[in-house]
Amino acid sequence: MARRSSSSQEVLLGLLTVEPMSGYDLGQSIRTSIGFFWNESYGQIYPNLKQLAAAGLVTAKTEKQKGKPDRQVYSITPSGRAHLEEWLAVEPQPEVPRNELLLKLFFGAQAGPETVTGYVERMAQRERGYLEKFRQIERELLSQMRRYPDAPYWRMAARFGQLEVEAHLRWAEETLKALRKMEAGRQRSAIGKEKRHAGK
Amino acid sequence: MARRSSSSQEVLLGLLTVEPMSGYDLGQSIRTSIGFFWNESYGQIYPNLKQLAAAGLVTAKTEKQKGKPDRQVYSITPSGRAHLEEWLAVEPQPEVPRNELLLKLFFGAQAGPETVTGYVERMAQRERGYLEKFRQIERELLSQMRRYPDAPYWRMAARFGQLEVEAHLRWAEETLKALRKMEAGRQRSAIGKEKRHAGK
DNA sequence: AAATGCATGTAACGCGTTACATGATTTT
DNA sequence: AAAATCATGTAACGCGTTACATGCATTT
Numbered sequence: 001m002a003r004r005s006s007s008s009q010e011v012l013l014g015l016l017t018v019e020p021m022s023g024y025d026l027g028q029s030i031r032t033s034i035g036f037f038w039n040e041s042y043g044q045i046y047p048n049l050k051q052l053a054a055a056g057l058v059t060a061k062t063e064k065q066k067g068k069p070d071r072q073v074y075s076i077t078p079s080g081r082a083h084l085e086e087w088l089a090v091e092p093q094p095e096v097p098r099n100e101l102l103l104k105l106f107f108g109a110q111a112g113p114e115t116v117t118g119y120v121e122r123m124a125q126r127e128r129g130y131l132e133k134f135r136q137i138e139r140e141l142l143s144q145m146r147r148y149p150d151a152p153y154w155r156m157a158a159r160f161g162q163l164e165v166e167a168h169l170r171w172a173e174e175t176l177k178a179l180r181k182m183e184a185g186r187q188r189s190a191i192g193k194e195k196r197h198a199g200k
Numbered sequence: 201m202a203r204r205s206s207s208s209q210e211v212l213l214g215l216l217t218v219e220p221m222s223g224y225d226l227g228q229s230i231r232t233s234i235g236f237f238w239n240e241s242y243g244q245i246y247p248n249l250k251q252l253a254a255a256g257l258v259t260a261k262t263e264k265q266k267g268k269p270d271r272q273v274y275s276i277t278p279s280g281r282a283h284l285e286e287w288l289a290v291e292p293q294p295e296v297p298r299n300e301l302l303l304k305l306f307f308g309a310q311a312g313p314e315t316v317t318g319y320v321e322r323m324a325q326r327e328r329g330y331l332e333k334f335r336q337i338e339r340e341l342l343s344q345m346r347r348y349p350d351a352p353y354w355r356m357a358a359r360f361g362q363l364e365v366e367a368h369l370r371w372a373e374e375t376l377k378a379l380r381k382m383e384a385g386r387q388r389s390a391i392g393k394e395k396r397h398a399g400k
Numbered sequence: 401a402a403a404t405g406c407a408t409g410t411a412a413c414g415c416g417t418t419a420c421a422t423g424a425t426t427t428t
Numbered sequence: 429a430a431a432a433t434c435a436t437g438t439a440a441c442g443c444g445t446t447a448c449a450t451g452c453a454t455t456t
Contacts, residue, residue, distance in 0.1 A: 005445090006415060007300060014307040024435050037302040041417060046437055069424070069435045081310070088311040092300035092319055094326060096445095100207060100292035102237040106357045107214040109350040110281070111288035116353075119292055126294060150309040152382065153316075156375050157306045160368075167367035168360075175356050182352065205417095206443060224407050241445060246409055269407045269452075296417095 008040055009048045009057075013084045016058060016076040018150070023049050023072065033154075036130065036161045049074055057083050105175075113182040120179065124172035127165050134162040208240055209248045209257075213284045216258060216276040218350070223249050223272065233354075236330065236361045249274055257283050305375075313382040320379065324372035327365050334362040 015021065015029050023045050030040050049072075052058045057080035063071045076084075101123055108116040137158050145151050215221065215229050223245050230240050249272075252258045257280035263271045276284075301323055308316040337358050345351050 004414085007303060008415085011303060014303075014310070017307070017310060022435075023437090034303070034306060037297050037299040037306075039296045039298065042436080043417060043419095043438085044415085050437095065434090068433095069422095071435070084307070084310055088304055088307060089315060091322070092304050094323075095298055095300060096239045097237050098239065098295055099237040100295060102357045102360055103207060103211060103214070103234070104288055104292050106234060106237075106353055107217070107284070107288060107350075108353040108356075110214070110217060110284055115289060122291070123294075150307075152378070153306055153308040156308075156378060157302045159374065160302055160371050163367040163371045164364065167363040171360050171363045174359065178352070178356060204442085208443085222407075223409090242408080243410085243445060243447090244443085250409095265406090268405095269450095271407070 007087070008044050009052055010084060010087045011038060011040060012045065012048060012052065012074075013057060013076055013080050013087075016074060017081065017084065018148070020061075020073050020075040022063075022074065026074075034157070036133075037157065052080070056080075113179045113186065117176065117179045117183065120172050120175055124169060124176070127168045127172065130161070130165045131169070134158060134165065138162070207287070208244050209252055210284060210287045211238060211240060212245065212248060212252065212274075213257060213276055213280050213287075216274060217281065217284065218348070220261075220273050220275040222263075222274065226274075234357070236333075237357065252280070256280075313379045313386065317376065317379045317383065320372050320375055324369060324376070327368045327372065330361070330365045331369070334358060334365065338362070 011030070011034070012026055015026055021029065023042070026049075027040070027042055027045055030038065030045075049058065049060075053060050053074070056077060058074045058076055060072050060074050063073050065071060101119055104111070104119060105116050138155070141151050141155050141158065148154075211230070211234070212226055215226055221229065223242070226249075227240070227242055227245055230238065230245075249258065249260075253260050253274070256277060258274045258276055260272050260274050263273050265271060301319055304311070304319060305316050338355070341351050341355050341358065348354075
């Protein structure tokens with residue numbers, strides 16, 4: 001097996017400990033339940049499932065459906081669980097950050113406050129949407145606490161997202177105030193220039 | 201010119217609006233000033249500078265130094281500034297998140313609370329270090345407000361990092377409490393099992 | 401004597417997204 | 429009639445890290 005550095009296969013194994021699923025299901029699960037801190041495209045999921053099956057970490061079973069196309073349902077094997085536990089025992093590395101909004105804000109002087117104000121406003125809008133989602137997740141998790149023994153861990157992860165979103169919103173409010181002050185200042189000086197020109 | 205989706209070249213142009221720099225300088229600047237929200241390796245910086253020079257967006261000038269090897273000092277050109285402004289006018293896309301710590305925490309039930317506790321503790325330690333750095337950056341920026349007209353924008357970006365770090369630390373404290381409770385619970389039930397075994 | 405910093409660059413490799421292909425059913 | 433959903437997969441391409449190469453000066 002080639003040296004692998006990413007966690008794309010392990011996230012599939014992890015989700016398959018909850019219940020057997022198809023590649024399509026896994027894509028849905030990722031998007032809806034861990035999407036706020038992890039993401040996989042189908043271009044990753046399907047080939048990785050094949051590799052996992054070839055390595056004996058999962059097994060596939062074809063399920064026929066009326067009307068809809070066949071499903072390949074994958075289950076984790078004992079050696080798959082062993083692999084997952086090994087991976088879990090490795091210290092997670094801090095990720096390298098890349099925040100394009102902050103990058104454009106950092107160079108905001110080259111564009112003027114009007115441009116970046118819009119970016120921050122729409123970012124805040126998005127974050128407010130996330131806040132709603134987290135509240136919903138919180139309710140669902142609380143009601144399913146005893147159905148899933150892993151739920152306490154899921155809550156901790158969701159709580160991280162919640163606190164981050166709240167911090168983002170506080171930042172956005174503060175930053176919009178500052179940007180609007182700058183805009184006002186620029187308008188005043190622009191009017192000043194106009195008057196000076198008109199008076200010429 | 202080929203279609204480019206990433207911002208690796210634009211970050212170089214942006215930093216060169218502050219002052220002319222060598223590839224090495226740019227690497228240092230990135231690490232020390234925007235490193236908390238953006239990152240570039242030398243394997244990206246040097247080839248991208250060449251491409252920028254070939255496209256006429258920067259110019260290179262060889263500077264000789266005593267003892268040390270020659271430096272290629274790059275300056276942004278007017279068309280470089282135009283390109284930067286165009287890029288700044290494009291709405292920044294929200295990045296796809298990948299947080300390995302949260303991923304391992306999410307699957308924490310497969311490893312047990314002891315394992316993930318260590319991960320969160322060391323994460324909190326790192327974050328406390330960042331907090332110190334942000335306080336230092338804040339001091340430096342305040343003292344250099346009139347030397348650099350872009351400083352207000354830099355402060356906004358730094359403030360984002362500050363608020364995020366504070367949120368992370370609050371989360372870590374909360375989560376460590378919950379994990380330690382779970383550990384205690386598991387110990388009690390492990391002792392219970394032991395006693396039952398001993399009594400057999 | 402060894403390690404670190406200055407300084408520039410290239411090559412290999414893996415990761416990940418996007419686009420494409422196919423085709424039926426259900427909803428708008 | 430068109431779009432969205434279910435469902436699986438492949439291929440191309442760009443991005444980005446890591447390792448490697450070189451070599452002098454300074455610090456430990």
